[in-house]
Amino acid sequence: MFIEQLFNGLVLGSIYSLIALGYTLVYGILMMINFAHSEVLMVGAFVGLAAYTLLAPPAGGWVALVLVLLVAMTASGLLGIVIEKLAYRPLRQAARLAPLISAIGVSIILSNAVFLWVSNQLLSFPKVVPEQSISLGFMKIGSLQILIFFTSLILMAVLHFMVQKTKMGKAMRACADDLTTSGLMGIDVNKVIAFTFLIGGALAGAAGVLNGMYYGSIKYNLGFLPGVKAFTAAVLGGIGNIAGAVLGGFLLGILEVMAAGYLPNGSQWKDVFAFVVLIGVLLIRPSGILGERIAEKI
């Protein structure tokens, strides 16, 4: 029972981690909360559903899953770039709250665009790959959960490789360290930022599809809750820190599942529990679990 719950927490947490990575990547470079990220996730889920509806009959099962993920990730990634270019780039020199407001505006636009021109109903999301329950002797797990968990892990591994081993990843790390100096050293800062939004958006798109498969349905306003939770996870781990986002996501997922399972009236109070833990952690470590202590600018 406990181990099953733990695994459930890891599965939920892996979705949070994927979303949290998008927040943390952008934050690491621009010091900005990308409020529209949750709607990029939502759009990814809808594009994934559309892709499945168009592709599934000829190519079922695993091929369909990979295709659906790729299409959703591409769409969300491109959407991320477009948002950055139109709504954030013009405000890069402005005071800090200005891009936040335009992000809020973009997220209202996106969710209402889907509401108006796609569907205002709860749409059922297919499992894509046939589901079965696997017994490991001491625990039973669903194939869907395994699939979500390992898809997320693979994506995280790809991200890790990209950030640590490629030239673009090196440029991203440099920009996260010091954007202005990176620009002076000949790094095309705009390209790096666009790339960051591409990656973050793509991860959100994948998370949107996985989230849809996990809950079995999607709606135009689905992005908000996982968005807020994932942002919480990113802060919990130490925003701007990639490992922190992953750790925070898993922690939050496990906390939520455990609180719902073991506390009295747990499912009502699980969100309170998550926020209380967040506040507690931040009071002890003001920049998150893995966040470096930012030197005060003196």
Next chain:
Amino acid sequence: MNFFNSQLSTLNPQLPKWLPLGLLLAVLLIFPIIIEGTSYAYLSRMAGLVGLYALLALGLNFTLGYVGLFDLGYIAFYAIGAYTAAILSINGYSFLASTFAAIVVSVFVRLLVGVTILRLRGDYLAIVTMGFGEITRIVFNNWDSLTNGPKGLPSVGESIRPVKILGMTLVTNTHYYYLIAASVILTILVSQRLENSRLGRAWVAIREDEVAAELTGLAVARLKLGAFVISAVFAGLAGSIFAHWERFVTPESFVFWESILLISMIVTGGMGSIRGVILGAVLLGGVPQLLQAALVGSRFIDYRYFFFGLVLVLAVLFRPQGLWPSKRRQVEILETEYVN
């Protein structure tokens, strides 16, 4: 040229400076009486709601606008004020007593929260205040014995009594419009006095450069806490008025979205600018409602939030300093660095 100029100025004597403002105030003062009983009477209810938004936005302006504290959970204190007032009113206390209690409870909780979290910086503060806002809402939603849960207060058989003040009982929307208008004017006066005081200048100094402010000898932590606590006064007041006016409170009224809306009003109008914040409240709080009333029955009614988002983005893109920024902020040098 001089000759023409002097000629013109004698032909067109300058209108007194206070005239536009005076006219506007006069219109705001009498329009609810004129429209009462007509089919436009809903406008005074709408104006009252906009007034509540203005009251809240001016309250939040103390932290977000002057000090630049990124406060995403302000609505929680509005909720605390509303619930305190509702519970007391149900138990027979007068408007003044329950409003006073609402303000005291809001301020007290705000003080406790502020002491704990204000040493967090920037976006960490944002997420923690957001977390606190959500915790408050969920607690009100789940604490059935006190708040009647999602069904809201009052429960069956109880009622929140209408406001009795100075021997009058306030019943209609117009009455509440005047109560709210008086509160807004009071808030504006308080804001103005504080803004031009030593305290207000210290707050703005913190917003512009916290380290420099600290180095000039300002007690930054205490000043922040002061702004944080003062802002709760207006949340408590607005909450009590809201509870008495609606005579019904549910957790639904205090969602995260409302905090976001208040922040948008302040930033779109101009941070730390009283007139800008009010303009923001009128635009973002009033126009969607006007559109809703105007578009009822038309298929465009669903489009209003889409356009709301669009306008928000365009407003910030074209005027990142706000639509009507304060003079003080206009002369400040815009931040050109990426914040380090």
